[in-house]
Amino acid sequence: MHFMFEAKFQSFADSAAPERGTAHLALLRAELDRRGLDGFVVPRADAHQNEYVPPCDERLAWLTGFTGSAGIALVLRGEAALVVDGRYTIQAAAQTDPAAYTVVQLAHQSAEAWLAAHLPAGARLGYDPWLITVDTLDRLRKAVASADAVLVAVDGNPIDAVWADRPAAPVAPVTLRDPALAGETTESKLARIRDKLAAEKLDAVVLSDPHGVAWTFNIRGGDVSFTPLPLAWAVVPREGRPTLFVDARKLSNAVRDALAAHAEIAEPVMLERALDLVATGNALIRLDQATAPALLASRIEAAGGRVSRGASPVALMQAAKNDAELAGMRAAHLRDGAALVRFLAWFDAEAPKGELTEIDCVAALESFRRDTGLLKDLSFPSIAGAGPNGALPHYRVSEASNRQLNPGELFVIDSGAQYEDGTTDVTRTLPVGEPSDEMRDRYTRVLKGHIAVARAVFPQGTSGAQLDPFARQFLWAAGLDFDHGTGHGVGAYLSVHEGPARISKLGTVPLEAGMVLSDEPGFYKEGGFGIRLENLIVVQPEPTPPGGERTLYSFETITFAPFDRRVIDPVLLTDEEIAWLDDYHAKVRELIGPLVDGPAADWLIEATAPLRG
Template sequence: MFEARFQTFADAAAPSLGTQRLALLRAELERRGLDGFIVPRADAHQNEYVAPCDERLAWLTGFTGSAGVALVLREEAAIVVDGRYTLQAADQVDTQSFEVVPLAETSPERWLEKHLPAGARFGYDPWLVTVAGLDKLERAAAAAEAVLVAVDGNPVDAVWADRPSAPTAPVELRDLALAGESTEDKLARIRTALAEEKLDALVISDPHAVAWSFNIRGGDVAFTPLPLSWAIVPREGRASLFIDGRKLSNTARHELAHHAEIIEPVFLDRAIDKAATGGAVIRLDQATAPALFAARIEAAGGRVSTGPSPVALMQAAKNAAELAGMRAAHLRDGAALARFLAWFDAEAPKGGLTEIDAVAALETFRRETGALKDVSFPTIAGAGANGAIVHYRVTEATNRPIRAGELFLIDSGAQYEDGTTDVTRTIIVGEPSAEMRDRFTRVLKGHIAIARAVFPAGTSGAQLDPFARQFLWAAGVDFDHGTGHGVGAYLSVHEGPARISKLGTVALARGMVLSNEPGYYKTGAFGIRLENLEIVVEAPTVEGAEKPLLAFETLTLAPFDRRVVERALLTPEEAAWLDAYHARVRAEVGPLVDGPTRAWLEAATAPLAD
């Protein structure tokens, strides 16, 4: 009945190929006079999801996780991964050829300091390393008394015989009714920001920011509707958009030509040289700009200004049209979620369901809306102990039956043309234990605390983060991820710069959309995460308030599993919030679903018993 797509790297190196491919790379390095090379899991934009042609780390090592770095020397090699991927890397990588190094134990730079021989020539691709990343490499090389060398042409590409071609998915023009602001007006705002910061030009290296600025979308990477591209916006004069012309229809080219010169990406480096002449001050986005850009600007006599792109905050604060689209997308998604949850409640107690079955069913219900463009990230579906793995991704090898007496955590999202969704629910099959009820309710209390928060303008995500943790802290437990991340409008499901986190320093502003997802994870037993998306809105008037106040409007419309709520742990205000939220879900989603789903929804959203 159901089917799902699982993104795989078709030519990932099995352990049997790791040694062979490592030998090919070492031969190429020797030919170039290099003693080592760094292979990050990155593309030239530092995207979270990359095109198959940029999966160099997977081709070389077999590791298919979303974060990692390989360090290759003449006699030894290592792959450094964070805690999410230690077990996965050990399974996928030939450990006779690559040492798997947990990031918690040592960083790539520390490994180099220890293993890089004095006098060695260590190479890096300046397209794949940011300015900040290069600074770390330079310090590591200096500590090892080695020489750092920028390569011209990536040596992995030279030995990757069947490397996929660069993507050329067609560019789509975003309707103004969905974008809410014209490209002309967005470019004018960017120029105003450049003038305020006394900058001569901005190089836009993040394709999410290019997509937002020029009101375009694409399909060059999975899960995010990106057209891989670059732009240069001068404070005065015409902007330049660097994009493969094969992606542009005549209509798209004609429209974009009103706002910018359309130039092939091969000419980007020369354009940067030209923009930098005469001592011009050029802003590079510190998070995404390749180190190559800084080197070229300085060589051309310009000055580099590294810092956040002014586009990031503009993009994060959604306008009225974007928010209307997000609301419509979440209502549509809520109906698909209700169908899934009703189906799951009917089928799971019978036995026989697996994690993959659930992923396939949920994607099918979303596809049946007729509006699904893609899922917004690979669905996390963890039964029992797998739910305790925060970024677990089910495979055929790990697929687990969903059993009675266990919690099932499903974290998923969708890309619709009018908005992006991200939602997590934790569901019981059968009867929950007292411990499950306690932990679930503490997570729910933290979720409600964020949802009900009223806070002064200028408040950062770090200041709100403890709201979500306080009830877990009171029991001596916590969770090891942020409480929330920004979400784009038919763009990235993980959008900066704002977040609700211990590290969230950016002030929250009206129109931002963030996730609210506290959790609890008991290793080897179960995981709990409860996630809604929230819009930052102006708070209702508070008598005597001395400064503007902000609050959250909940976007997501899906029931929480009332069977796992320990009613005695909720205050009257918390219980009232949950009942009001469920009443809203029932009223808004109920008319959009079939009779059996509506009957299930009525029961699932009934008021809590006292």
């Protein structure tokens, strides 16, 4: 059966072409030889270290054939390595020519360790200082020095010189954020940034992360997929007007006039010269160590300035959403919940027929979201894994990997949307036919962990690392665990993966009121099945009980869609957990019920019936 659904925001084409990568490697080596270089470092990055990069910055994919979202190629005269993390080891091996590239798993050997072991003494290793952060450059310098080799910053990326059909840089229009959705003026945000600069005795900050630029100036754009970003930079001095560096072709007259009320407008090519002026007189300038290119640090120091490495002052401000942003996020989640319920009802009707594929499901869910009339984009490529594919946490279906959903399997669907008022991210795990006892046990343990985080009450100053075990405890008790974080921050019509707060072993940032995070524990049986259950939650003030001495926080759940009761083993749930689940499902029915009709409405009533009647 062919379903009449089309995915407009996601491609399923398998773009891997190892043979092209091998030919491109020869082109690069010839260019390196022409420049007197013995090697070159090729990260999967743009100048802003974005998660999603424009096609013109997909240099790693062009060179190697590898299309994953993270990795680094190390090209020497006689050998080349592709270093990837554990998510991508299998994919990297499948997409590259083994005669050209050695795939190295990051957990076994870092890029720096590989270079230290393979660089010949005296070799000249090139790197693009726009694509390497200051911290990464420090590590590269040590590795190259240990090999008694030389590190060379290139002027102009050699890949760009040999990439014949390289796409043009994006020039999507910049739009102004509706003040009713932004909830704070640009002037107010700039004043808060200046207060932060004064408190830290900084003379200026370079906003190298476009998310921070977009938030500060209340703008959005369309330069990359899945995130409404305009690629831009800004310099905010403690005294004087800030400068926004953005391609003029992206600005209508009205947008330019609105932005000019708050900042000087300049082309991105003027950023280096502007830093020369700001840095004079021993000025102390903050660079975001996670996103700032190494070139900016060297430029500041050459102009007589000092670099303060650290977090951008914007990051925490942006993470703590204001009332208007939270209202928008709640509205987006109700709209998204209705689309998801329509999909779940459709899935329940179609899955038993045995004809659904992973791509069918992704296209159907996107179609239900488009039916809202307000969908701007997906917030990431949907993860839709049936059976053993569900055991790959970052699986991305392609025409080559597309799998039919078979009876007795579990199906993981992790997806999200971008609406103008908010960003969503939600995961449900659905049974196809009758789930096994093992599946029900594992699903219920994951659900218990999800509920434990959702119900948590914690004192001010608590970090995500302290909450992470809440999600794992019931898997731990069975000798099980999962290898990803429990939750990440989420932006307000910005990135679905937003820092600096997260719920994970590495989450050291204290949680603050207004932060939006995901709650997504999982379990993965290699070669068998996967389970992940995800809602978005908002940090909110919690009343301190009589006699209490600490300021408390708790979470408000803003995602509304049923958990599949057929995979829940009620025997494993406590009375409190059952009460939470029944209350949650009652709220789903109350809020989403009026937004759906017909078969979806009937399905919702049954799907949200109390677990304990």
